[in-house]
Amino acid sequence: MEVKRAASAGFCFGVKRAIELALQARAENTGRIFTLGPLIHNPQVVRLLAEKGIEVIQDLAAAAEGTLVIRSHGVEPEVLAAAQELGLKVVDATCPFVKRAQELARDLTEQGYTVVVVGDREHPEVRGIVGWTGGRAQVVEGPEEAARLPLLPRVGVIAQTTQPLDNFEAVVAVLRRRLVKEGEAPSELRVFSTICHATAERQQAARELAAQVDVMVVVGGYDSANTRKLAAICRESGTPTYHIETADQLKSEWFAGARVAGLTAGASTPDWIIEEVERRMKELAENAQEEMQMADFRTL
Ligand code: F3S
Known part of the structure; x- marks a missing residue:
């Protein structure tokens, strides 16, 4: 089975920049680093950031000192003023x-x-x-x-x-x-x-790819609105579509009999997850193929 990736998929410019700025803030500061709410809607990336000491807080009141990284979505000016009043350092990763x-x-x-x-x-x-x-x-x-x-x-x-x-x-x-x-x-x-054209480009690429393949896999956080939208667009084409967060959620039966599978990912899905999914899809397709051949052999 061939796996085709959408022409435009995964991290958009603003999300990539926000993660880079957060990691840079981590490298340059020894104190606490936090974001108000998760930096991106991808639990695997948020977990990795947490391992590096980039915390998620829900309320500025929980931050007495440290560096606040503003997410790509941006914030109200009141949040910036409150951070300033608390004496926090602010790294503004609002997407341009x-x-x-x-x-x-x-x-x-x-x-x-x-x-x-x-x-x-x-x-x-x-x-x-x-x-x-x-x-x-x-x-x-x-x-x-x-x-x-x-x-x-x-x-x-x-x-x-x-x-x-x-x-x-x-x-x-x-x-x-x-x-x-x-x-x-x-x-x-x-x-x-x-x-922003990143969203429209990803949606158009997903629509075009879904129309050409036997099955579509969409990778991204279940909480990510843009990933859910990509999955909805693929389903509209009538192609069976599966929304997953990680490679271990793939099932071999999805690919039974498929000649070409499509793969796309939301704007908050990192390349390493997309690559892992692509590898696993190929493995599962091979397994499904072998199982079919064995079943044919038994009926001879
Ligand atoms: Fe991403 Fe910024 Fe567009 S965060 S989707 S590049 S508005």
Whole structure:
């Protein structure tokens, strides 16, 4: 069986950078190093970081001294202020693409715009962006919510970096329709697509690969929203799809009779896990092949 990897899979630029900055902080500091919540949604990587002394805390109150590494999702300005007040050293690993969305949100608010963020209101990245507007931004998950928004005359729209482009465009279309309707706000609409292409590229590569193979394996944390989304996209193609975190979860029966298997991974999955999975898939496929040949032999 041949194993084909998606053209774009695994660590994105922002996640890779956040891990490198955390490891660099560890190498350069002797005190405690911690992140507020897990640095990435991959339990195997979080465990490795913990072995190196990079801890996960849930509340800044648990940190009296040391270095706080800000995750790639970014944080509200209040968190940075609280860290400063506590005398913590801060290493800001906010992904530059998220930073751009935060800065736009802040600047638009200062210029008198109502900021509309298209995204998941519970996601830490979105909570962070809203924080940069002093809590004034409106969050919408899709066009239906955009149609119900109470709007001020001047509106600036931005996106959570991992938003699907079509959802963002659907929200903008609703706001534009409201713009041309007489008397209905907004009367000025500024649109900033802050979507990061790493997500779209991985999703497109997964979609294309799933359409060509007999079975798909998606690797990444069960808590990782972007990995779950990749698995959903692969399933939509009708190809049997399995979402796993590690190689030991693979089962040989998944590959029985398969000629080509596809492999992709979420943005928080490191290369070493992807490689391990690829090796194990090949081994299991060989075993499945041998078992089939033996079964044929017995029936002779
Ligand atoms: Fe940054 Fe895009 Fe990754 S916003 S954290 S490079 S998915």
